Amino acid sequence: MAAATQKDLQERMQTVALQLQKIEDELQSTVEVRQRLDSQLTENEQVKKEFSVLKLDDVVYKMVGPVLLKQEQSEAKTNVDKRIDFIQNEIKRTESQLKEINERSEKKRLEVVGIQQAAQQLQQGGETEV
Incomplete structure (x- = not known):
């Protein structure tokens, strides 16, 4: 391999920094998705808890758009259970996904450290290979 110049290292650092930023953005959006799922799970578990105190003759309504429609308790409970399973999956x-993104992020961070070390070696007067 040819010896790396300061310019080569700067270009490489910019490329890796952009890649790392994309990974960080992906991580942030995935964390937001995870938080929304947690919120939905909590809401559905609360609904399930409320269903457990219903009497058999209590009426359950489902909101469809701006309208409340009567719904069978068993159907409503089944729907909530299915929703909870879906959210858990x-x-x-x-x-x-978060684990995989974190692994990619860590690899890019190590790559940044390697480039920084090569730049330091170059500044200290030695040629280096990237």
């Missing part, structure tokens, strides 16, 4: 998927 989405949380698992999001958690694995």
Whole structure:
């Protein structure tokens, strides 16, 4: 490999910094998705808890647009259970995404450190390879 110049290292650092910024943006949006899922899970678990205190003859309504429609309790409970399962699966998927994004971020951070070390060596008078 050819010896790296200061200009080569600066260009490489800019490229890696942009890649790292994209990864950080992706991480931020994934964290926001995870937070929304947590909120939805909490809401649905609260609804499920409220369903547990209903009597068999209590009426349940479902909001469809601006209208409240009567709904069977069993159907409403089933829908909430399905929603909870779906949200829990989405949380698992999001958690694995977060893990993968964090791993990529760490690799880019190490790459930045390597470039910085090469730049320091170059400034101290030695040629380096990137």
